[in-house]
Amino acid sequence: MMSKCPRWMTAYRLTVLAGDGTGPEAIAEALRVIDVFEQHSPVSFEITEIPCGGQYYLETGEEWPEGSFEHCRDNSDAILLGAIGWPEARLPNGDMAGGQTILGLRSGLELFANVRPIKLYPGVQHKVHGIHQQVWHPDLVDMVMVRENTEGLYHSLLRRSAQAAVGAKDEPIDTPEFPGLEGEVSWDPRPISRRGSERVIKFAFELAKRRQEHSQAPQRVTCVDKSNVLRGCRLFRKVFDEVAEEYEDIDTAKAFIDAFTMWLVRDPEDLDVVVLPNMFGDIATDLASVLQGGMGMAASANIGDEHMLFEPVHGSSPKYAGQGKVNPIAAISSVQLMFDNLGARHDDPDAVLCADILESAISSHLAEGGVVTYDLGGSASTSEVGQAIAERCKALLQEHYASA
Numbered sequence: 001m002m003s004k005c006p007r008w009m010t011a012y013r014l015t016v017l018a019g020d021g022t023g024p025e026a027i028a029e030a031l032r033v034i035d036v037f038e039q040h041s042p043v044s045f046e047i048t049e050i051p052c053g054g055q056y057y058l059e060t061g062e063e064w065p066e067g068s069f070e071h072c073r074d075n076s077d078a079i080l081l082g083a084i085g086w087p088e089a090r091l092p093n094g095d096m097a098g099g100q101t102i103l104g105l106r107s108g109l110e111l112f113a114n115v116r117p118i119k120l121y122p123g124v125q126h127k128v129h130g131i132h133q134q135v136w137h138p139d140l141v142d143m144v145m146v147r148e149n150t151e152g153l154y155h156s157l158l159r160r161s162a163q164a165a166v167g168a169k170d171e172p173i174d175t176p177e178f179p180g181l182e183g184e185v186s187w188d189p190r191p192i193s194r195r196g197s198e199r200v201i202k203f204a205f206e207l208a209k210r211r212q213e214h215s216q217a218p219q220r221v222t223c224v225d226k227s228n229v230l231r232g233c234r235l236f237r238k239v240f241d242e243v244a245e246e247y248e249d250i251d252t253a254k255a256f257i258d259a260f261t262m263w264l265v266r267d268p269e270d271l272d273v274v275v276l277p278n279m280f281g282d283i284a285t286d287l288a289s290v291l292q293g294g295m296g297m298a299a300s301a302n303i304g305d306e307h308m309l310f311e312p313v314h315g316s317s318p319k320y321a322g323q324g325k326v327n328p329i330a331a332i333s334s335v336q337l338m339f340d341n342l343g344a345r346h347d348d349p350d351a352v353l354c355a356d357i358l359e360s361a362i363s364s365h366l367a368e369g370g371v372v373t374y375d376l377g378g379s380a381s382t383s384e385v386g387q388a389i390a391e392r393c394k395a396l397l398q399e400h401y402a403s404a
Contacts (some may be wrong), residue, residue: 001397002141003050003278007082008271009045010042011045011046012043012045012046012077012078012155012342012351013045013048013070013075013076013077013078014034014045014046014048014076014077014078014079014080014178015047015048015049015050015075015076015078015080015247016031016047016050016073016079016080016084017049017050017064017079017080017081017082017101018049018050018051018052018123019052019053019062019081019082019083019084019098019101019316019319020053020054020055020056020084020086020089020098020316020318020321021055021081021083021085021086021271021315021318021320022082022083022315022316022317022318022320022321022382023035023081023082023083023084023316023324024082024167025054025322025324025326025328025332025382026082026083026314026326026328026331027080027082027331028382028383028386029328029331029332029385029386029387029389029390030080030328030331030332030385030386031047031383031385032386032390033332033335033386033389033390033393034047034335035390036390036393036394036397037339037354037358037393037399038079039394040393040394040397040398040401041350041353041397041401042350043339043348043350043351048075049072050064050065050068050071050295051064051065051096052068052073052084052098052100052101053083053084053086053089053098053101053162053316054084054085054086054089054096054097054316054380055089055116056085056117057086057089057091057097057098057099057301058086058088058097058149062119062314063097063098063099063100063101064088064098064101064157064162065190066221067166068101069100069104069108069165069166070166071103072105072109072307073108073109073307076307077340077342077346078307078308078309078310078342079095079105079307079309080103080309080310080311080334080335080338081310081311082311082316082331083118083241083311083312083314083315083316083317084098084099084102084233084316085315085318086098086102086173086316086318089327091147092211092334093160094149095157095160095161096377097162099157099161099352099399100161100164101162102164102309102311102349103154103157103158103161103162104161104162104164105156105157105163105302105307105309106149106150106162106302107150107158107159107161107162107164108161108162108165108166108305109304109306109309109337110150110305110306111150111303111304111308111309112148112149112150112196112199112200112303112304112305113146113148113149113150113199113200113203113204113301113302113303113304114146114147114148114149114281114300114301114302114303115143115144115145115146115147115207115300115301115302115303115337116144116145116147116284116285116287116288116289116298116300116313117298117333117337118139118141118142118143118145118268118288118289118291118292119142119143119144119292120137120138120140120142120291120292120293120360121138121292121293121297121363121366121367122135122138122267122363122366122367123366123367123368123369124138124254124293124295124297124376125293125376125377126240126290126291126293127294127375127377128237129319131393132358132377133201134228135175136268136291139269139293140230140268141268141269141291142400143271143273143274143288144207144273144274145210145273145274145276145281145288146198146200146203146204146207146273146275146281146283147200147274147275147276147277147278147281147282147283147285148192148197148200148236148275148276148277148278148281148282149200149278149302150196150278151191151192151193151196151275151277152190152191152192152232152278152279152281153188153189153190153278153344154216154278154279154286154326155186155189155190155191155278156173169183173189174181174235175187180317187225189233190230190232190279191260192232192233192235192236192277193235194235195238197235197236197239197240198239198242198243198276199257199350200251200264201223201236201239201240201243201275202243203303204220204274204365205222205243205244205247205250206274207273208220208221208247208250208272208273209247209249209250209392210271210344211272212249212250215379218251219250219251219253219272219273220250220252220270220271220272220274221244221247221250221251221252221253221254221272221273221274221296222252222254222255222257222260222272222275223236223252223253223254223255223269223275223276223277224243224255224260224273224274224281224284225237225254225256225257225276225277226255226256226257226275226278226280227316228254228256229254232277233277237254240252240254240275240347251326252269254313254328257276257284259282259401260284261284261287262369264277264287264288264291265287265291266292268288268291277350283299285300285313286313287300289313293375293376294312294313294327294375295330295375296312296313296314296326296327296329296330296373296375296376297309297315297329297330297333297376298312298313298330299312299313299330299331299333299334299336299337300312300313300334300337301334301337301341305342308338308341308342308345308373310334310335310338310341311331311335312330312331312333312334313330314326314327314330322380323384324381325373325374325386326373326382327372327373327375327376327379328373328382328383328385328386328389329362329385329389332358332362332389333359333362334357336358336362339351339352339354339355340352340355341396342354351356353400357393357400358393358394360396361389361392362389363391364392365388365389365392370385370388370389370392371384371388372385373385
């Protein structure tokens with residue numbers, strides 16, 4: 001485990017991986033906001049920026065510079081990632097170039113919990129049938145989805161990427177035979193382990209416990225799987241039931257993934273913390289982003305016992321690269337998650353306060369009709385939104401520390 005000693009007297013070590021496409025544009029606004037907090041709060045950072053991704057691979061033949069994985073592992077309190085992926089940027093084996101960065105770090109650093117807050121802020125409009133309008137009410141959308149991040153259907157790809165990141169060869173998996181199938185067959189294993197299930201489910205319950213203490217409102221953890229037909233999911237649900245017995249003060253619910261997708265959009269107010277296996281979590285969290293205004297609002301944290309990585313999940317959007325159109329709020333909200341998790345892990349009240357102030361700045365910006373990008377029905381540029389939120393952060397920080 002990382003040290004619990006207070007860190008607010010020294011700088012946090014932050015590694016920035018801007019990546020491909022619109023990733024650098026979004027990360028630039030995240031860094032703008034971080035700079036405001038460095039100037040006006042006790043929290044500070046030692047920032048290392050490392051080039052990476054598909055574009056870097058096409059230019060250099062490498063996914064990132066040699067030693068980058070080791071730097072992230074050994075010299076980072078937090079990692080901030082933009083986006084990975086560029087057209088035609090593929091490795092010789094067909095995998096996405098840049099996978100060492102995000103996939104290799106997820107697996108190699110055992111970032112087992114992918115945390116996706118789904119919160120609808122007042123003032124956000126939903127784009128439905130080409131029209132921006134309020135479909136869901138802000139008071140009814142406030143959940144966190146916790147996706148297992150290292151196993152399941154993506155395990156083989158994650159492992160290949162992690163092995164490549166440290167210069168090791170991946171161990172091939174024997175190809176089984178599939179009776180009844182003829183001709184060319186492709187397949188991917190979907191392993192789910194007791195250890196992997198237990199740690200992410202316990203994380204979900206601990207998160208619910210923290211939310212319950214903070215909000216003074218009862219919380220429920222919902223397990224979503226396909227345990228009626230899949231053996232791996234039966235183990236996942238079995239472990240869920242066992243862990244739930246350790247948290248008698250937390251309510252529980254269970255759902256199959258197919259029915260859950262309907263309930264998610266129909267009754268989001270019934271959901272607090274949701275825990276899912278990897279692939280189901282990948283799909284369901286993107287669906288849930290519609291509730292909060294789209295992928296431009298979707299932040300994420302990838303959490304392990306010793307390392308943390310934060311990223312917007314909107315992807316690299318190559319067609320918008322260089323146009324200053326993308327919504328930076330997902331990247332800025334990822335900084336909010338970073339502050340919150342650094343504060344909790346290092347017992348740093350200033351970092352926790354910074355998380356609260358940044359969330360207040362985002363919330364007030366949207367509620368009071370601040371400028372927004374095209375995806376939310378506005379016409380502002382990426383930098384205009386970032387600048388406006390940064391200015392709100394500055395005002396809130398000056399107000400707080402002036403009265404402290």
